Amino acid sequence: MPGMPAPATVFPELPASLLSALRAKLGEEHVSTREEDLLACSRDMWPRSLIRQRAGAIEHPPAAVVWPGDEAQVAEVVRLAGAHGAPVVPFGAGSGVCGGTLPVRGGLILDLKRLDRILALDERDRLLEVEVGVMGEVLERELVRRGFSLGHFPSSILCSTVGGWLAGRSAGQCSSRFGKIEDIVRSLRWVDAAGRVRETCLRPCGVSPGSLDALLLGSEGTLGVLTSARLAVWPLARERWLRAFRFPDVDAGLRAMAGMLRAGLRPSVLRLYDEFDTLLARSGKDDAGDPRESLSASLPALALPARALLARSLPMVLRAPRLLNRVTGLLPTGCLLVVIVEGGLAGGQAWRLAAERIPALCVREGASDAGEGPALHWWKNRYAISYKQSGLFSAGAFVDTMEVAATWDRLPRLYRAVRKALEPLAFVMAHFSHAYREGGSIYFTFAGAAEDDAGAAVLYDRIWDAAQAVVLSAGATVSHHHGVGFSKARYLVRQLGPAQALAEHLKASLDPAGSMNPGKLGLGGGGAGEAHHGQAR
Amino acid sequence: MSQARSSPAGLGPHVRALKHCTYCPKLCRFCCPTAEAERSETVTPWFKMTLAELTRLGRRAPAGGPAEVFQHCLGCLHCRTHCRHQNDVPGALLAARAVALEAGAAPPATTALLERFRARGNPWGEDLAAARSAAVPAELLVPEAQAVLFPGCQALRAPARHLTPLLGLLAALGVEHVGVFSGPEVCCGAPLWQAGDLQGLRAHGRALAQRLAPARTILCPCPTCAWVLGVVLREAGCAPSGQVVTLDAFLAPFLRAREPARQVPGRWVFHDPCYLTRYLERGETTRQALQGALREPLLESAWSGQDAACCGGGGLVPHSLPGVARQAAALRAAQLEASGAEGVVTACPGCVRQLGEAGPLPVKDWVELLAEAYAP
Numbered sequence: 001m002p003g004m005p006a007p008a009t010v011f012p013e014l015p016a017s018l019l020s021a022l023r024a025k026l027g028e029e030h031v032s033t034r035e036e037d038l039l040a041c042s043r044d045m046w047p048r049s050l051i052r053q054r055a056g057a058i059e060h061p062p063a064a065v066v067w068p069g070d071e072a073q074v075a076e077v078v079r080l081a082g083a084h085g086a087p088v089v090p091f092g093a094g095s096g097v098c099g100g101t102l103p104v105r106g107g108l109i110l111d112l113k114r115l116d117r118i119l120a121l122d123e124r125d126r127l128l129e130v131e132v133g134v135m136g137e138v139l140e141r142e143l144v145r146r147g148f149s150l151g152h153f154p155s156s157i158l159c160s161t162v163g164g165w166l167a168g169r170s171a172g173q174c175s176s177r178f179g180k181i182e183d184i185v186r187s188l189r190w191v192d193a194a195g196r197v198r199e200t201c202l203r204p205c206g207v208s209p210g211s212l213d214a215l216l217l218g219s220e221g222t223l224g225v226l227t228s229a230r231l232a233v234w235p236l237a238r239e240r241w242l243r244a245f246r247f248p249d250v251d252a253g254l255r256a257m258a259g260m261l262r263a264g265l266r267p268s269v270l271r272l273y274d275e276f277d278t279l280l281a282r283s284g285k286d287d288a289g290d291p292r293e294s295l296s297a298s299l300p301a302l303a304l305p306a307r308a309l310l311a312r313s314l315p316m317v318l319r320a321p322r323l324l325n326r327v328t329g330l331l332p333t334g335c336l337l338v339v340i341v342e343g344g345l346a347g348g349q350a351w352r353l354a355a356e357r358i359p360a361l362c363v364r365e366g367a368s369d370a371g372e373g374p375a376l377h378w379w380k381n382r383y384a385i386s387y388k389q390s391g392l393f394s395a396g397a398f399v400d401t402m403e404v405a406a407t408w409d410r411l412p413r414l415y416r417a418v419r420k421a422l423e424p425l426a427f428v429m430a431h432f433s434h435a436y437r438e439g440g441s442i443y444f445t446f447a448g449a450a451e452d453d454a455g456a457a458v459l460y461d462r463i464w465d466a467a468q469a470v471v472l473s474a475g476a477t478v479s480h481h482h483g484v485g486f487s488k489a490r491y492l493v494r495q496l497g498p499a500q501a502l503a504e505h506l507k508a509s510l511d512p513a514g515s516m517n518p519g520k521l522g523l524g525g526g527g528a529g530e531a532h533h534g535q536a537r
Numbered sequence: 538m539s540q541a542r543s544s545p546a547g548l549g550p551h552v553r554a555l556k557h558c559t560y561c562p563k564l565c566r567f568c569c570p571t572a573e574a575e576r577s578e579t580v581t582p583w584f585k586m587t588l589a590e591l592t593r594l595g596r597r598a599p600a601g602g603p604a605e606v607f608q609h610c611l612g613c614l615h616c617r618t619h620c621r622h623q624n625d626v627p628g629a630l631l632a633a634r635a636v637a638l639e640a641g642a643a644p645p646a647t648t649a650l651l652e653r654f655r656a657r658g659n660p661w662g663e664d665l666a667a668a669r670s671a672a673v674p675a676e677l678l679v680p681e682a683q684a685v686l687f688p689g690c691q692a693l694r695a696p697a698r699h700l701t702p703l704l705g706l707l708a709a710l711g712v713e714h715v716g717v718f719s720g721p722e723v724c725c726g727a728p729l730w731q732a733g734d735l736q737g738l739r740a741h742g743r744a745l746a747q748r749l750a751p752a753r754t755i756l757c758p759c760p761t762c763a764w765v766l767g768v769v770l771r772e773a774g775c776a777p778s779g780q781v782v783t784l785d786a787f788l789a790p791f792l793r794a795r796e797p798a799r800q801v802p803g804r805w806v807f808h809d810p811c812y813l814t815r816y817l818e819r820g821e822t823t824r825q826a827l828q829g830a831l832r833e834p835l836l837e838s839a840w841s842g843q844d845a846a847c848c849g850g851g852g853l854v855p856h857s858l859p860g861v862a863r864q865a866a867a868l869r870a871a872q873l874e875a876s877g878a879e880g881v882v883t884a885c886p887g888c889v890r891q892l893g894e895a896g897p898l899p900v901k902d903w904v905e906l907l908a909e910a911y912a913p
């Protein structure tokens with residue numbers, strides 16, 4: 001509401017001696033305590049922070065933001081901060097969705113975007129050496145210009161950095177073909193918590209025995225700062241086969257997906273939408289504007305007045321999630337599977353063979369061939385879904401996603417159990433978009449609303465607690481590719497059980513001062529993610 | 538024409554865009570030239586809009602930091618290319634600047650620029666009327682001409698690069714009925730608009746409209762001038778009565794009627810000026826008009842057309858944040874160089890200057906190449 005007083009923001013502070021030492025090393029203009037710079041780095045895309053911001057609360061501003069220009073300066077910052085006992089939070093583009101960059105114990109935001117050089121592209125060995133701060137889309141376009149691709153297309157490619165991908169073990173839309181980022185990386189350079197520059201061994205394939213890569217990938221800035229990486233690249237696809245299939249239910253679709261992977265087929269894109277997500281995927285228009293419009297347009301079976309009502313008062317409708325889930329559950333949509341096979345990546349005719357075998361595998365599981373149209377529509381709009389978030393939050397509602405992974409045998413049960421747990425709390429849908437020979441991930445989307453923002457934060461926490469309780473008891477992973485950050489730390493701690501002590505031991509030996517991104521992954525204070533419970537109330 | 542708008546009515550008309558940006562996961566940040574030049578979250582479209590929204594809500598006063606942050610926008614409209622909501626970020630930031638100015642909170646660089654403008658009628662504070670008199674034959678300075686060429690202040694800063702070849706081209710094409718604007722208002726008023734000085738803009742627009750009253754056709758070789766005279770002043774209620782015509786549209790029939798005397802050699806890459814391509818949507822027609830004058834096919838950079846990066850010369854940035862303007866220009870120059878071209882050709886005097894100072898490639902105004910091709 002205009003004019004409404006917002007809760008005062010409390011900015012933490014740093015010793016003046018640290019700030020002046022940083023300024024001396026980095027230059028005045030690369031160290032800031034200006035309020036606007038602090039605010040801009042006070043949250044990432046964790047939806048709970050958005051709910052709190054909507055209520056006027058800025059809960060975790062840093063004390064300063066620094067922009068080192070190269071690896072040596074990164075090392076200087078880490079050394080100086082360590083000497084002054086100041087927390088250091090590595091920051092890519094702040095697109096993380098679980099509070100990974102929240103300075104929960106104050107300190108410095110270490111913005112890495114000035115480290116954005118492409119250091120080398122070895123076209124013969126197809127190896128790229130790149131600094132961590134480069135924006136995904138900028139890098140991919142440069143590679144395409146030179147006839148290559150990284151094969152890594154997270155939906156956030158427009159707003160995330162290579163460093164963020166590595167630190168969170170990100171997955172792209174073509175992960176079934178190219179793997180997650182940890183399958184693409186060949187070596188890492190990093191600055192450890194003592195400010196020493198380190199490099200892991202260049203390897204020709206996945207993580208090798210004894211390599212520190214496995215530890216650093218997914219460490220979310222808690223062990224050190226990644227500065228550059230060598231990554232495998234691919235020649236551009238020359239051909240693309242796109243097809244969609246409609247399955248009677250999720251189980252049949254999952255059986256077909258597992259069948260493909262077990263047969264050794266590697267489509268670039270393999271995405272199965274549940275009945276509810278199929279509605280949205282089908283909504284057809286090439287826009288991603290107002291979610292109220294797309295949701296109501298995606299319910300063709302609803303009478304016009306009901307659709308008009310939905311379009312007008314989405315938050316109200318979302319406050320009766322059980323009803324909404326039931327109504328949409330009655331619609332005879334089936335489950336859409338989008339398959340894209342690319343050719344010319346590594347030569348040969350393997351892709352042609354895949355394209356020939358896939359329809360038969362799907363039909364065997366009861367699917368009908370929906371043609372190229374829906375797959376082409378998905379391809380053209382593959383980043384569009386992210387634009388819908390704004391409309392939902394603007395309308396007073398909220399939306400979040402939860403990506404968890406399990407083996408094929410557990411996926412259908414896990415899917416149903418999470419749906420059931422969330423049905424009374426939020427409108428929920430899911431798709432299965434990262435598939436491997438042994439299993440895959442489920443990507444739940446849930447949208448909810450409450451009377452006010454305080455209520456929304458409480459509801460938000462209840463949703464996560466309910467969903468993760470199911471995940472933990474089903475033996476699935478707490479996260480597949482968004483990372484753990486601050487928000488899921490307490491679930492990870494529960495999942496690790498006694499092994500958490502081991503993780504803490506490791507952290508203590510690699511970062512004895514506990515200054516590297518404290519509070520993330522349940523390590524080094526900050527309340528293992530419990531702190532936010534209660535803050536919003 | 539594009540629908541990007543300035544808002545004279547405060548931030549109110551921008552509420553939807555402000556909210557959408559505030560809750561957006563920064564999806565257009567990768568193409569924002571100030572965000573890329575400065576590598577800072579603070580100047581991403583997302584945060585500039587968040588700050589404007591906080592100002593609208595009364596949670597932040599515009600004075601100081603916010604007013605300074607609102608300056609970090611080139612007005613290039615590139616963000617809209619990647620915004621599925623079609624948000625008008627530069628329009629909203631312009632309104633935010635107007636709010637700051639009204640509240641007496643404009644940054645010192647803006648105040649200084651406005652003072653220069655008041656003194657000399659252009660943002661540089663130079664005597665550009667004298668520069669025009671020196672460059673244009675007296676017989677062409679005809680106040681009552683029905684077709685008037687409005688060169689714009691950027692062209693008058695380097696008339697030999699822009700105005701002289703254009704007059705030569707018009708003569709070579711047999712265009713005889715065009716006079717050159719001779720009034721003291723050498724600038725279209727874009728800097729006033731961009732500073733958020735809407736009162737000043739209206740006064741300037743009224744004076745221009747009066748001076749241009751006899752003109753049926755107003756030929757604007759500078760796309761920023763074409764946008765301001767044709768759209769901004771109309772919306773501000775003080776537009777000249779004549780029709781504003783871009784150079785490509787004006788030249789089209791003459792170029793069709795005549796073969797060039799020669800084709801200019803070399804590999805040229807085209808840089809899209811933001812106002813030409815994203816605002817006026819004349820990038821394609823300009824390319825087509827230019828191609829006939831060239832021996833080799835015009836090259837494109839990896840970022841071109843609606844996706845072309847700004848040269849750093851937009852908005853008030855070259856005046857108030859010259860370092861940012863230089864950095865943006867360097868990034869764009871590198872993209873153009875990567876096309877393998879031997880030279881850059883563009884269609885805006887401001888871009889010629891920015892890019893000329895930024896990279897190793899020679900940069901030409903397209904009128905220079907056309908003049909060379911059609912010279913008898």
Ligand SMILES: Cc1cc2nc3c(=O)[nH]c(=O)nc-3n(C[C@H](O)[C@H](O)[C@H](O)COP(=O)(O)OP(=O)(O)OC[C@H]3O[C@@H](n4cnc5c(N)ncnc54)[C@H](O)[C@@H]3O)c2cc1C
Binds near residue numbers: 089091096097164
């Ligand atoms: C709309 C949207 C869509 C998304 N889609 C996907 C998707 O398809 N796949 C996917 O995997 N993720 C997705 N994400 C999540 C997010 O984009 C990824 O986690 C991404 O990898 C974060 O990158 P970033 O540069 O923004 O990192 P940030 O958010 O800045 O940081 C993320 C974490 O990494 C740490 N970090 C960042 N850089 C470094 C470094 N150089 N060294 C050490 N630690 C570092 C930070 O401290 C933090 O803990 C999506 C997010 C959004 C908002």
Ligand code: SF4
Binds near residue numbers: 390
């Ligand atoms: S302009 Fe559009 S894409 Fe950019 S931040 Fe705003 S809503 Fe997001």
Ligand code: SF4
Binds near residue numbers: 569571611626
């Ligand atoms: S108009 Fe250009 S400079 Fe301004 S916010 Fe948009 S992309 Fe950035």
